[in-house]
Amino acid sequence: MDRQEFLKTCGMACIAGLGVASLLQSCTSSQYVTKSEIEGEYLKVLLTEFSANKKYVLVRAEQLNFPIYLYQVTPTEYSAVWMECTHQGAELSAHGEVLTCPAHGSEFDKTGQVMQGPAQSNLRKFKTKTDSQYVLIHLS
Incomplete structure (x- = not known):
């Protein structure tokens, strides 16, 4: 050759x-949810969106500028974080339990804690609770 x-x-x-x-x-x-709705101060996500193989979903609502990463910690406990990078405001990408910024490579864990910079601040968190059908994300 x-x-x-x-x-x-x-x-x-x-x-x-x-x-x-x-x-x-x-x-x-x-893994965007198929259906979510805002009711009062809460964004409602069906519990059936989660399974043994699906521990997180991305929730997008027309009224929100960025999606929310909703992670199932236990069957009754959920973590919800705003998918806006705290470095320069880019929308994050979800890769399993890690959120990454396409702009400069910042990484955050499933609870929004900074794992790798240049971002120095953790992501905005939302309080969550559950009822018999929904995970309720408190938006305010």
Whole structure:
């Protein structure tokens, strides 16, 4: 194999690898809830949105500028954090139990605590409670 053929083969392998990686990434779905509603001071999310394999959901409401990351700590305890980076205000991405900022790489844990900067402040948290059907996120 001559040099030109080698470079061509390596280049094609790299392009194929990038294509496969992007396809795999597109297979992972964001776990947005199918239905939520704001009632008074609460954002209501059905308890049925959670399962043994689904410990978190992303809640987006038309009235909110950013989604809320809602994590099931126990069957009756939930953590809700605002998905706005405290560094420069970019919308965070959820990757399991880690929230990452696409702008500068800040990372936060499932409870909104800073794990890696440049962000220095934790995320805004919301109080939560449950009733027989819903997780209720207190918005004020």
